[in-house]
Amino acid sequence: MNGTGQQPELSSVVSAKGLDLTFQTNDGPVHALKDVNLEINKGDFVSFIGPSGCGKTTFLRCIAALETPTGGSLTVNGMTPDEARRKRAYGYVFQAAGLYPWRTIAKNIKLPLEIMGYSRQEQDERVRNVLELVDLAGFGGKFPWQLSGGMQQRASIARALAFDADILLMDEPFGALDEIVRDHLNEQLLALWARTGKTIGFVTHSIPEAVYLSTRIVVMSPRPGRITDVIESPLPKERPLDIRDSAEFIEVAHRVREGLRAGHADE
Amino acid sequence: MRQMLAVLTVVATLIGLWYLACIPMNMQGVLVEAERAGAEVSPPDAAVRREMGGVSLALRNGFAVPATWAQERPRLPAPHQVAVELWDTTVMKKITSKRSLVYHGWVTLSATLLGFGIGTVLGVLLAVGIVHSRVMDMSVMPWAIVSQTIPIIALAPMIIVVLYSVGVQGIIPKAVISAYLSFFPVVVGMVKGLRSPDAMQLDLLRTYSASKGETFWKLRLPASMPYLFASLKIGIAASLVGAIVGELPTGAVSGLGARLLAGSYYGQTVQIWSALFGAAILAACLVGLLGLIEKTVLKRMGMA
Structure with a gap:
């Protein structure tokens, strides 16, 4: 249930094992990612959620070969992230449209x-x-x-x-938009995902957004950046907006919130 | 309409101040001429007058005020004198005449444009190098800055002498001086412009595995356009100054600089001022033209 990838599946597109990333800064080393283990399977919609500094964006950037891990292994489509990028494995959506x-x-x-x-x-x-x-x-x-x-x-x-590209990496793409537009875009994104069957990695700091969109929710916590919980969503693939009022939805959201709180309590 | 009125008011005020300034500036000379012509001036002793200020002389010799605006060689010519001289030397003279300001203006303008072209190309190339190479950033930029701290008036004669000794004369030395002044704003502006794309936009191109060349042509260069035009406007004005300064130490016989020099040799203040205004009008036209090109280009690019 915690998705650390015990059983190697053929459909795994992103596989991280013991991933470490330490930035050397003027104030000493910063542990952005520590021992991150995660498998993302083909067609998954995986959300990364956590407070700022938890390494969710850094992890996404590692997959995109925009950052280089300092330890552990990371493969994308069975290749190194660099090779995968050259093979056009992913499209990246940033927080600003740019x-x-x-x-x-x-x-x-x-x-x-x-x-x-x-x-x-x-x-x-x-x-x-x-x-x-x-x-x-x-x-x-x-x-x-x-x-x-x-x-x-x-x-x-x-x-x-x-x-x-088979993989769509999205780094808080709707973070700068207002709630109503965001709801609308979330709905459209799900429709798009259903139509194209892409694998999506989605960074957010909104619990409802993560629960509404994902098949799996990766909860992360900071200092050092690490995964504290991976939640498989029990929600059906078809998700009208009002699913957010259902008991299942509220339960998942609750578990995400618990996970976030637990991450904080560790400090 | 209101804006027009405001602009005209400012212009009228400036011209009014100019006329007022002519009175004390030219009073001494006017009184000497008046005395020679047999008029009664106060005080009558020339030696005493020399010690007095222009304002107090004007107050005691009110009759002489109109004459301060009509001297042949005033210390400060009145606006209409400059305007008449400008009109006479541009419209009334054949442009091939040595006394035509259009002729002299063209001599200076050709050196300006050549120098501006050289300076712009050099500036853009240096900026491209500086942005792409850390070594160039650290080695070229300080020299570019130092080069601008040397007064051009001190450097210009040396450039001309050095170039003359290797057999280069005519328009080239002037263009070199003008390029020397105009490359700097282009370097500074272009470096800023080529670096203006933020980290996210550069990351985006990295996700496409874009080459340095593609990043340059598709992102850096278009993003630098507004900066380039701002620099070009400063650069072309500096170019004109460079070309004029280049004409001064050679004792050139033609060009706006030569007109300034000749005017000061013979005390022809009206000629000096009209050459100055000629240069200013030329600069305004050049900057205006660049502004027009800027507007067209940026509009086409969807950025204005």
């Missing part, structure tokens, strides 16, 4: 496609497809400032989806 103001939405989505060398025709086709996927059809010619914050974030998700 669209280029000098490119239209369509041209922004083309950015990775240009770098990866897709043909002009294929680029257009893919842009059309992903714009439809995130409900932004017809907005390709607009500049980012002409779109609302929620639409911009959807465009950035489209950008991450454009090149067919």
Whole structure:
């Protein structure tokens, strides 16, 4: 139940064993990750939740090869994170949309496609497809400032989806948006996940968001950053927004909260 | 409309102050001329007058005030005198004439544009190097800063002498001085601009395994455009100053700098001032033109 990956499954896409990461800072070493063991299976929707400094973003960045672990092993699709990145294993969505103001939405989505060398025709086709996927059809010619914050974030998700990566890594993608927009985007993200069957790693600090979205919730705690609990969600795959009032949902949320509290009590 | 009124009020005030300043500045000279012409001036002793201030002389010789705005060689020419001289030397003269300010302006402008071009290219190249190489950042940047602490008026003659001794003269030495002044703002602005993309945007490109070249062309360069234009505006004004300064120590016979120099040799203050205004108008046009290009480019890029 705690997902430390005792039984090696063929469908495992991310596998971390005894992962350690220590940053050397001016104030001495900071233990960002300590002995992190986790298996993420194909098609999983895994949320990472915890207070700031618990290493949830750092772990995601390790998977994306944006940080290099100082100990333990980490494989993505059976390769090192670096190799996996070169094989375009994942798309990354940051907290801010980070669209280029000098490119239209369509041209922004083309950015990775240009770098990866897709043909002009294929680029257009893919842009059309992903714009439809995130409900932004017809907005390709607009500049980012002409779109609302929620639409911009959807465009950035489209950008991450454009090149067919199997894994979608999302670092608090809706953190800067208001509650109503967030609910809406969460619903859309689930629909997208159901349609595409991607594996999603999702960093958040909102308990309801984590419980609503995930098949598995990884609870983390800080100093040193570590996993304190991994919760398999009993909720069905079909999740209307009002599932959040169900007894099961409240129970899972309660367990997450307990896990977070336990992590704090350790200090 | 209200803004227009405010602008005009400021301009009118400045011109008014200028006319007022002409009175004490030119009073001494006017009184000497008036005395020679047989007018009664107060006090009558020239030696006593020399010790007195322009304001008190003006107060005692009110009749002479209009003459302070119409001297042939005033200490401070009145606005209309400068305007008339400007008109005479631009519109009324053939532009091939040695007395045409358009001719002299073009001589200076060509050196300015050449120097500006060299300075901009050099500045951009240095900035690209500085952003991509830590060694260049640490070795080039300090020299670029030091280079700007040397007064150009001290350096200009040396540049001209050195270049002359290797057989380079004419427009090139002036352009070099002008490039020397204009590359600096471009370096500083471009370094800032090329570094303006934040960590997240750089991380995003890393997730695509983008090369340094792709990061430069697709992210750094477009992001630096607003900074580049701000630098170019400073750079082109500095270029013009450089070209004019380059004309001073050579005893050049043409160019706005030559006009300034000739004017000061012969006490032709009106000529000096009109050359100064010519240079200012030229600079304003150049900066304005760059502003226009900036607006067009940024609008096309969707950033304005």
